[in-house]
Amino acid sequence: MRPTLLAASLLLLAGTSHAADISVVGLFPNKAVLVVDDAPPKTYSVGAAITEGIRLVSADNTSATIETNGKRQIIALGEHVSRSNAGSGRASVALQADGQGHYVVQGQINGGTARMLLDTGATMIALPASDATRLGVDYKKGRVAYVNTANGVVPAYHVKLDTVKVGDIEINQVDAVVQEQGLPFILLGMSFLNRTEMRRDGQQMVLTKRF
Known part of the structure; x- marks a missing residue:
C-alpha cells in the first residue's frame, strides 16, 4: 500500500529548551513517515516515541496525531502548526493556503473532528445540520435566526459550542449557527x-490566542 504524501510540518517543544522540527512525508494506517530535525525519513508506528516528550498517537490516510507533553495535535495536509509562540507563551497555529488561496483547517468541535474553511466574512462559525448532528450539537434547541445565502434567506439555529480547537488554540463557549440547507x-x-490575533505572511496565516 502506497503512503499518502504530505507537505506538512510541525514545530514542537520537547520540554522547555529543545525544539523538534517534525515533517510528515507519508502516511499509512497506524503508521507515519516522519522527518525529524532534517534526519532521514523514518517510519513510526502508533505509540512510538518520535523524540523526547513527543510520540505518535494515531495515523490514517489523511492525517497524523502527535502528542507533546500530554497535548495532542492533528496534522493535516498542507498545514504547519507551531505549538509555541516565541516570547509570549500563548498558543498559536500557522495555516498554509491551498492552491486556491483558501485556508482549510483540521480541528475539533466539542471534541469531535471537524474540517473547517476559515472565513473572515462569516460573523459566526457556521455548520451544516449534518455536521452539527455528528458533533452532538442539539441545534433544534437553539434560537431561530435567518441568514443570507446564495439561495436567498434561509432559517438557521443560533447555538453555543462548548469547545472549538484549532492547533493548540482551544476556545470555550463559541457562538455558532447551524443551517439545514445551503451550506x-x-x-x-x-x-x-x-x-485570536491574525497575521498573514504570504500564503501563511498565523493565529495566536488572545483570550
Missing part, C-alpha cells in the same frame, strides 16, 4: 477568529 461545509467564522 456544504463548516465555516470557521469571526466568533472564533475575533478571539
Whole structure:
C-alpha cells in the first residue's frame, strides 16, 4: 500500500529548551513517515516515541496525531502548526493556503473532528445540520435566526459550542449557527477568529490566542 504524501510540518517543544522540527512525508494506517530535525525519513508506528516528550498517537490516510507533553495535535495536509509562540507563551497555529488561496483547517468541535474553511466574512462559525448532528450539537434547541445565502434567506439555529480547537488554540463557549440547507461545509467564522490575533505572511496565516 502506497503512503499518502504530505507537505506538512510541525514545530514542537520537547520540554522547555529543545525544539523538534517534525515533517510528515507519508502516511499509512497506524503508521507515519516522519522527518525529524532534517534526519532521514523514518517510519513510526502508533505509540512510538518520535523524540523526547513527543510520540505518535494515531495515523490514517489523511492525517497524523502527535502528542507533546500530554497535548495532542492533528496534522493535516498542507498545514504547519507551531505549538509555541516565541516570547509570549500563548498558543498559536500557522495555516498554509491551498492552491486556491483558501485556508482549510483540521480541528475539533466539542471534541469531535471537524474540517473547517476559515472565513473572515462569516460573523459566526457556521455548520451544516449534518455536521452539527455528528458533533452532538442539539441545534433544534437553539434560537431561530435567518441568514443570507446564495439561495436567498434561509432559517438557521443560533447555538453555543462548548469547545472549538484549532492547533493548540482551544476556545470555550463559541457562538455558532447551524443551517439545514445551503451550506456544504463548516465555516470557521469571526466568533472564533475575533478571539485570536491574525497575521498573514504570504500564503501563511498565523493565529495566536488572545483570550
